[in-house]
Amino acid sequence: MYWSEIIYFLAWPVMIFISYHAVVFYLKKLDKKLAEDGELS
């Protein structure tokens, strides 16, 4: 009966999950660039 609302609500934890993995993905790129520029010890 409330399936559409429940699925919509579940988009919230999915968004947090995606955020975490996207952060890790881009952080690796940043750390690589910082290491190349000699800023990361």
Place this chain on the structure above:
Amino acid sequence: MENFDMTLIDWSRGQFALTAMYHWIFVPLTLGLTFIIAIMETIYVKTGDEKWKKITKFWATLFGINFAIGVATGIILEFEFGTNWSNYSWFVGDIFGAPLAIEGIMAFFMESTFIAIMFFGWNKVSKKFHLTATWLVAIGANLSALWILVANAWMQNPVGMVFNPDTARNEMVSFWSVLFSPTAINKFLHTVTSGYVLSAVFVIGVASWFLLKKKDVVFAKQSILVASVFGIISSLFLVWTGDGSARQVAQVQPMKFAAMEALWDGQTNAPLVAIGFLEKPAPPKTEGQYQEKEFAFKIEIPNMLSFLAFLDPNAYIPGVKDLVNGYTDPRTGKREPSYSEKIALGKEAITTLKLYKEAVASGNAEEAAIHKAKFDDPDWRNNTFKYFGYGYYTEETKAGLLPSIPISFYSFHLMVILAGHFLALFIVMLIFSLKNRLEKMKWLLYVGIWSIPLVYIASQAGWVLAELGRQPWVIQDLMPTLSAVSKIDASSVQITFWLFAITFTTLLIAEIKIMLTQIKKGITGGH
């Protein structure tokens, strides 16, 4: 209307608005920063890199300062339902009380229990246990927001209840209808993601200051990256949920929707005003008439408002005048009564309740049964009782049934334009972050810092639209704000208003000072 003390009502509204707006300065940062901290700590636990522990602890300190004051203002807000809005609490306490109680349990048990571990558990519990506590604080803070937003959404779209004429109270008949009301879910998702955007801007602003000061440079760059990515995803989610919220408003609060766009005359293929300025209002022709304001300047997107509201570019959007005077949707043929008709229906509902109570009091069972039957009749409930709140107004006072059009229009557009600015900021910050060129982009760092006040303005504008746009209703169509207020002396409310104003301002100044001191200390003391 003549029975109402408007001074008392205005001061009560002012006091609640003051408390709510101060509360909303602190809460959004709590909602979002806690997830940013949880993500940072997860990176620490997964990599074992001590630098991430320091980063996590730095942001957690700022979170803790903010959290404490947010709780203080929130408690006052809940008390005000009883002290200043006792008629409201009486009328719908059976429904409103349930989500509010769950919110209390979430906030005080889940959030507060695990926040102790989050702050004082470093080196006392295992890394994984600490990380679990941090995630539970984040989830608990957001779930406590869910319940208060469910309660707020119910006021904007009352569902899952039935009116009991014996007690003159509304009673919940379906908890699930209240919880899973589309208005509630939209409101929750849109509100918490606005908090995520605010937190991401906050982190970027503070980290930009570190870069300008050439202090804790690597920490600042990594923080900006985390916030930019989190901010981009949150912003996209904010747009999606904002679209859903607008569609809900169009369906259940058409006057608020018309006010958001300052749409006076209904039309099919309605355009969306992207940017606009309203002219000075013309004086009303007769007493009690609304003041119509035309646009001095506007840029429109054709068909967009119709599409936004009903996913159909040809849909009909009623304007303010249509809603006041009544209209028939040219496409569906459905007729919406005028405000005059709704006032008459509302008065009939109020009179029926009065007659029923008199019949019960005088022991006239036959007459009581006749009136009671109306409350049991779904048709009467849906076509007459539905307009109960309009019965408090008259032909002379019906202009009071309109929200402030300029405030609704400007708060909506300010919120949307600034949301676009923040998304652009996150994208540009991410691009230059990945190129490791942020230090050279001083102008961008200044934009990052100055976006902090802007994000608070956008956040407040959202709530101003939500709450002022729905006026005069405390419960949509059922209870006007003027009938919800406690019958207390206006001077008492005035005194507490100023006491709260001084206290909250002092707390805000204290928070900013403590935060600035903490920020100046930096993560590593400047090395």
